[in-house]
Every structure is written in structure tokens, then in C-alpha cells.
Amino acid sequence: MAKLSMLNDSGVSRRKFLAGVGASAGAVAALNLAGCGKSTPITPVSPPPNQHVVTDADILNFALNLEYLEASFYLYAATGAGLQASDTTPGSTATYQTAGTVTPGDAAAVAGLTTAQQEILNEIAFEEQAHVRFLRTALGTAAIPMPDIDLSFFGPLAVAAGITTAASGTGSFNPFASFDDFLIGAFIFEDVGVTAYSGAAPLISASGVSLGYLTAAAGILAVEAYHAGYVRTTLTGRAIAAGSASAYPYLGIANQVEALRATLTVGASAAPSTSGSVETELTLPTGLTTASSIVAASAADAVGFARSVNQVLHIVYGSPTVGVSAGGFFPSGINSVFATTTA
Amino acid sequence: MANQETQLLDDVIAKSRRKMLTFGLSSLAGLVAGASAPIAKAATASYTDADILNFALNLEYLEANFYYLATFGTTIDKANTASTAAGAPLITLSGTVGTPGTVSGGSKVPFATIPVASYAIETAVEEGKHVQLLLTALGSAAVAQPAINLGTSFQTLAAAAKIPGGSGFSPYASDATFLVGAYVFEDVGVTAYHGAASLLTSSSNLSTAAGIMAVEAYHAGLIRTTINYLDPTGATIGGYTNLISALRASLSQAGLLGAAPSAYDSNPDDFGLATFPVSLGGGANVTATRLTDADSTNVVAFARNTTQVLNIVTGGGAVNGSVAVSPATGVFFPAGMNAGPNGFR
Numbered sequence: 001m002a003k004l005s006m007l008n009d010s011g012v013s014r015r016k017f018l019a020g021v022g023a024s025a026g027a028v029a030a031l032n033l034a035g036c037g038k039s040t041p042i043t044p045v046s047p048p049p050n051q052h053v054v055t056d057a058d059i060l061n062f063a064l065n066l067e068y069l070e071a072s073f074y075l076y077a078a079t080g081a082g083l084q085a086s087d088t089t090p091g092s093t094a095t096y097q098t099a100g101t102v103t104p105g106d107a108a109a110v111a112g113l114t115t116a117q118q119e120i121l122n123e124i125a126f127e128e129q130a131h132v133r134f135l136r137t138a139l140g141t142a143a144i145p146m147p148d149i150d151l152s153f154f155g156p157l158a159v160a161a162g163i164t165t166a167a168s169g170t171g172s173f174n175p176f177a178s179f180d181d182f183l184i185g186a187f188i189f190e191d192v193g194v195t196a197y198s199g200a201a202p203l204i205s206a207s208g209v210s211l212g213y214l215t216a217a218a219g220i221l222a223v224e225a226y227h228a229g230y231v232r233t234t235l236t237g238r239a240i241a242a243g244s245a246s247a248y249p250y251l252g253i254a255n256q257v258e259a260l261r262a263t264l265t266v267g268a269s270a271a272p273s274t275s276g277s278v279e280t281e282l283t284l285p286t287g288l289t290t291a292s293s294i295v296a297a298s299a300a301d302a303v304g305f306a307r308s309v310n311q312v313l314h315i316v317y318g319s320p321t322v323g324v325s326a327g328g329f330f331p332s333g334i335n336s337v338f339a340t341t342t343a
Numbered sequence: 344m345a346n347q348e349t350q351l352l353d354d355v356i357a358k359s360r361r362k363m364l365t366f367g368l369s370s371l372a373g374l375v376a377g378a379s380a381p382i383a384k385a386a387t388a389s390y391t392d393a394d395i396l397n398f399a400l401n402l403e404y405l406e407a408n409f410y411y412l413a414t415f416g417t418t419i420d421k422a423n424t425a426s427t428a429a430g431a432p433l434i435t436l437s438g439t440v441g442t443p444g445t446v447s448g449g450s451k452v453p454f455a456t457i458p459v460a461s462y463a464i465e466t467a468v469e470e471g472k473h474v475q476l477l478l479t480a481l482g483s484a485a486v487a488q489p490a491i492n493l494g495t496s497f498q499t500l501a502a503a504a505k506i507p508g509g510s511g512f513s514p515y516a517s518d519a520t521f522l523v524g525a526y527v528f529e530d531v532g533v534t535a536y537h538g539a540a541s542l543l544t545s546s547s548n549l550s551t552a553a554g555i556m557a558v559e560a561y562h563a564g565l566i567r568t569t570i571n572y573l574d575p576t577g578a579t580i581g582g583y584t585n586l587i588s589a590l591r592a593s594l595s596q597a598g599l600l601g602a603a604p605s606a607y608d609s610n611p612d613d614f615g616l617a618t619f620p621v622s623l624g625g626g627a628n629v630t631a632t633r634l635t636d637a638d639s640t641n642v643v644a645f646a647r648n649t650t651q652v653l654n655i656v657t658g659g660g661a662v663n664g665s666v667a668v669s670p671a672t673g674v675f676f677p678a679g680m681n682a683g684p685n686g687f688r
Contacts, residue, residue: 075623075624078623078629079623079624079626079629081624081626082624083624084624084625086625115575116571116572116575116632119618119630119631119632120571120631120632120634122621122623122629122630122631122632123621123631123632123633123634123635124634125623126621126622126623126631126642127634127635127637127642129623129624130640130641130642131641131642133641134640134641134642134643194557197553198550198553198554198557201540201549201550201553202546202549202550202553209541212541214540214541214549215537215540215541215643215646216641216643218537218540218541218553218556218644218646219537219637219643219644219645219646220642220643220644221553221556221557221560221644222533222537222556222557222559222560222635222637222644223560223635223637223642223643223644225556225557225558225560225561225564226560226561226563226564226567226634226635226636226637226644227564227634227635228561228564229560229561229562229563229564229565229567229568230564230567230568230634232561232565233462233564233565233568233569234568234572236458236461237458237568237569237572240457240458240461285457285458285460285461286457287457287460288454288457288460288461289425289428289429289460289464290461290464291429291430291461291464291465291468292458292461292462292464292465293465294462294465294561294562294565295465295469295558295561295562295565296561297469297554297557297558297561298554300472301472301473301475301476302468302469302470302472302473302476302555302558303476303551303554303555303558304553304554304555304556304557304558304561305554306550306553306554
């Protein structure tokens with residue numbers, strides 16, 4: 001609820017929300033994925049005053065960075081290749097003028113899919129590709145190019161989540177290895193996408209609302225939630241079919257991913273499904289009278305969660321540290337005025 | 344229940360100023376040439392955030408009662424052993440605006456599979472919480488629960504959608520028919536909250552509405568995923584989704600009040616689980632399955648205005664030719680929705 005109550009404070013400024021001020025960073029477990037593995041203590045800092053007035057284009061471009069990442073992941077999983085070059089180029093007036101490249105790691109078309117599974121992968125890949133194109137078209141000349149993207153980061157991320165000990169090679173986590181591994185890879189992104197758009201939608205200016213930006217953001221948010229519903233339903237359904245958590249370890253692995261995301265959600269880093277968290281753990285229904293846990297929402301009133309830009313950044317950089325401007329899935333940082341973690 | 348969020352929501356509603364607003368959505372078409380999202384016909388209306396939230400409350404009454412009856416065999420205002428064990432909120436029908444009605448039809452589904460049974464319980468509890476949230480937030484401005492038909496309404500709609508044996512269709516007969524019943528509601532909930540989002544004046548109401556919309560979309564994704572898993576080729580319930588979506592698109596189109604009928608065929612605002620060709624990364628076309636209810640070009644979920652939503656849930660009761668009917672009555676709302684003086688019904 002921390003995030004919603006922040007939003008509910010009508011005096012809160014857009015900048016303040018974006019910076020995630022009010023977050024209690026001291027409670028965050030130390031974690032350093034990109035570096036040598038040493039613990040890094042967190043020091044709360046104030047955001048620098050008066051640097052850049054946040055525009056709607058800044059918010060849409062932030063979203064575009066995330067869509068480049070999601071589209072690259074799903075396109076590789078569905079086809080073995082990423083976005084076509086023409087979908088990654090900079091707009092003529094964008095602050096950033098160099099299209100990045102994808103470090104594929106293990107990226108490849110997922111093998112062994114049923115026809116139904118392949119058609120769903122195709123669908124999600126198509127939809128994320130469409131979001132990239134839609135945002136690029138909406139932003140026009142202001143559209144940022146694709147930043148450098150590192151799909152080999154799934155390995156270190158899985159180590160940080162405690163799923164395995166090998167960050168690469170034999171024994172490492174590879175989301176392209178099988179349908180179940182793919183579900184885990186998708187799970188890493190989808191709930192985060194929902195919360196990112198939920199956090200961003202109320203930041204859009206009044207003129208942006210009349211231009212349709214809010215409607216667009218809300219509509220993309222809904223699509224991300226459909227995807228998240230698919231991933232969580234499929235993980236849960238396969239666990240039910242297998243009969244136990246041990247017979248289908250992926251449900252537990254998804255919850256390990258979720259616990260890591262919670263840790264990285266600086267300012268709302270309580271454990272999933274506990275007070276103050278923006279994560280809902282998956283559960284294994286064991287009979288006809290137990291509930292599933294498909295929806296990620298507050299236990300009190302079943303309202304979906306939101307994350308600040310800063311919290312989303314911590315997750316995709318794989319770091320709870322303040323002042324970090326690159327890492328994780330984005331080895332050169334995102335192309336955004338929000339590229340550096342601020343709280 | 345009155346946490347900080349709902350209290351603030353209450354404050355904002357109380358202070359919310361009445362405003363003039365062009366009723367209708369700024370369409371994506373304004374942003375992107377060739378976008379296929381529908382443009383709601385503009386009409387001028389005067390209303391508050393409370394009117395919008397009350398519109399949502401009517402829909403939540405409908406959804407929550409459907410899931411409670413199907414899952415627990417009781418309505419939202421009466422607890423039984425099953426609803427209590429599941430932790431489903433027992434709703435005190437505290438809304439007083441408008442005319443209170445009764446809920447007719449509906450019965451407990453003889454669930455046979457754990458996935459569908461567990462999804463039903465989760466969804467019932469979550470929709471109950473939405474009713475409770477809106478009732479608490481609206482306080483004395485909340486509308487009463489209107490008359491709701493959850494029995495013959497489904498047969499009427501199923502027959503209109505041309506579902507085989509539609510005039511005898513019951514969503515309470517089996518796991519499979521329950522999923523079809525749920526399918527009728529969830530995508531509509533998404534489009535209704537989506538349509539409302541840009542009309543809300545306070546950012547706290549907006550963030551709450553966005554959060555509820557996300558939950559409706561999770562539900563919709565859940566339902567579509569499960570139907571697709573059970574019937575991947577569309578021979579039965581998967582195919583029914585296309586029939587239902589076509590009916591909803593048709594009713595929604597009529598809700599635009601005078602837009603050219605031809606616009607519907609090339610430009611529906613609803614899609615079932617049919618497959619369609621897509622090009623990925625510039626490659627040759629491959630086949631994809633509609634997992635989301637969104638336009639084919641930009642893949643932004645659809646939004647509907649209140650007349651469009653009313654026309655769907657009343658089975659065409661909101662429109663007479665090119666004129667809006669108020670109150671709209673029929674199908675799920677035999678006496679219409681409840682609303683304040685400037686509300687939507």
C-alpha cells in the first residue's frame with residue numbers, strides 16, 4: 001500500500017513520485033548482481049534539485065526501453081532472432097542517437113513446444129513488438145533508439161534469486177531451454193510491466209491525457225496484465241497437473257524470482273504477500289475448495305500494484321544500490337532521463 | 344477496511360468538483376495513423392468521479408454475484424460455509440442511491456477440476472473486495488445494488504450469440520460452461536475501466552481504477568488461458584469465445600450511436616481466441632492465438648464508453664436506432680443500473 005498511498009497524496013509532485021522519495025531504503029537487503037558479489041550498504045539520498053522537467057515523452061520513452069527488452073526476449077524465444085533493425089533506430093531529435101545491440105547469451109527459439117504453446121509465444125512476441133512500434137510512432141522524432149540489451153543476464157539473476165549457483169554454462173538458468181524455463185523468463189518481466197505502467201499512468205500530464213497518452217498507457221497496461229495472467233495461470237495449472245510442488249519445481253522457482261523482485265523494489269521491499277509488498281506469491285491449490293493466486297494485487301482490496309520508475313529501474317538493473325546507471329539487462333543503461341537510480 | 348487508500352479516495356470524491364467534459368475517449372487514432380481503436384462519439388455530459396465509480400460499482404455487483412453464486416451458491420450479502428471458508432467478504436448492502444433490487448438465478452457449479460474450482464474461488468473473493476472497496480470509497484454516495492438477472496440472461500445472450508444450444512445454456516452446469524460465463528464478463532470489465540480512466544479527475548481515483556483494471560485483465564487472461572488450454576482448436580468453448588466477442592463487438596458498435604455500421608465488420612472492438620497471422624521481426628507470417636482482447640495493429644486493449652458498456656450488459660437495451668435510451672434495461676439489469684442524477688444508466 002505504500003505506493004498507492006504515495007499516489008494518493010494529492011500534494012505529491014511528479015518528480016517526487018518518480019524519485020521514489022519516502023522509500024525506506026535502509027531496510028533493503030544488500031545485493032550486488034553486476035559486481036563482485038560483495039554486499040553494498042544502502043544510503044538514502046535526496047534527489048538532486050531542479051535538473052529536468054519531466055515530460056510525457058520522458059515517460060513514454062522510459063516505457064519504450066522496457067518494451068525493447070520484452071520484445072527482444074519474446075522474439076528470440078519465438079523465432080531465434082530479435083527486433084528487426086528498423087524497429088530499433090533513433091528518432092531524429094532524440095537525445096540518444098545510437099541504436100544498441102543485443103547480447104544474446106543462450107537466446108534461441110524455444111524447442112519442443114506444442115502447436116498451442118508456439119502460437120501463444122508468437123502472440124506475445126507479436127504484441128510486444130507492436131508495443132515497440134506503437135510507442136516509437138507515438139513519440140515520432142523523439143523516440144529513443146534501442147539501448148544495449150544483455151539477455152545473458154538471466155544467468156546471474158537466477159543465481160541472485162538462489163535458483164542455481166552457476167551464472168553461465170552448465171547448470172545455469174536458461175529461459176530458452178524449454179517451455180517451463182521460458183515461463184520463468186516471462187514471469188521475470190510481466191508482473192513488473194504491469195506495475196510499471198500502473199505507476200506511470202497517473203504521471204501523464206493533463207495535455208497528455210487529452211492527447212490520448214493516458215488511454216494508450218492504460219491499454220498497454222491491460223495487455224501486460226493479460227500476459228501476466230497467462231504466465232501465472234500456466235505455471236499454476238502445470239503445477240496442479242503435476243500434483244505437487246516437488247513434482248513441478250517451476251512454481252517454487254517463480255516465487256524465488258518474485259522474492260528477488262521484492263528485494264529490489266526499494267521502498268516496498270517486504271516479502272511477497274506480506275504487508276507493504278507489491279508482489280503476490282503463487283500458490284498450489286490442492287483441492288476443490290482452495291483458492292489459486294493468479295492475480296498480483298493487494299490482499300486488502302484486490303487492487304493491482306504500482307511501482308515507481310526508480311523501483312522498476314532497480315529490478316531491470318538487478319541492483320538495489322542508489323546512483324547506479326547501468327547493469328543487469330541494460331549493460332549500458334537505459335536511454336532515459338531516468339537512467340540513474342535515485343533512491 | 345477503511346485503509347488510508349479508501350479514506351483518501353473518499354476525501355477526493357467528496358471534494359471532487361462537477362465538471363464539463365467531452366464524453367468520449369481520445370483515441371489512439373489521433374496518435375498513430377491507421378490505428379484501429381474505435382473512437383467514441385463525442386457527447387457532452389456533466390458528472391463527477393463518483394458517478395464514474397458508481398457505474399463501476401454496478402458492474403462489480405454483477406460480477407461479484409455471478410462468481411459468488413457459481414462458487415459458493417450464495418449472493419454477496421449472505422454468507423455460507425463455503426464463502427466463509429474462502430474468506431470471501433460478506434457485503435453489507437449499504438448503498439442507498441437509486442432503487443434496490445434482488446438477484447435472481449444462479450447456482451453453485453458442480454466443479455470437477457482443481458484449476459477451474461480454485462480460479463473461481465480466487466476470482467469471487469477478488470470481485471467481492473472490489474465491491475467492498477467501491478462501497479467504502481463512495482460512502483453515502485454509493486448506489487444500491489440494482490435488480491440483477493443471472494439466470495435467463497445467459498440464455499438470452501447465448502442464443503443471440505448463436506452458441507449451439509444457446510437457449511438452454513447455463514454457466515452453472517460444468518467447469519467448461521462456467522468459464523464461458525466468466526468470459527462474458529471479464530473483457531468487458533477491462534474495457535469499462537479503461538474507458539473510465541481518462542475521465543477521472545483525481546489521480547488517486549485514477550491509480551485505483553488502473554489497479555482494478557489490471558486485476559480484471561489478469562482475470563481475463565486467466566479465463567482465456569484456461570479456455571485455450573482446454574480447447575486449443577476452438578471446437579467447443581474456444582469457438583464460443585469468438586461468437587461472444589462478435590456479439591459484444593456488435594452491441595458495442597451500436598453503442599456508438601450512429602457510427603457507420605460498416606465500421607464494425609472491418610474494425611471490431613472485441614476478439615475471441617481465434618488464430619491469426621503475424622510477422623515477427625520482419626519474417627514470414629506465423630500463426631498466433633489471441634490471448635488478449637486488443638486491436639491488431641498497436642495491441643492496446645480496447646476502451647468503451649458507458650453507452651457501449653450499457654448496451655452490452657443490457658443486450659442492446661441502451662440504444663434505439665441512433666438514440667441512447669436511459670435507463671437502459673434488459674438481460675443482466677432488468678430494471679437498469681442505479682445512478683445519481685447525473686450518473687450513467
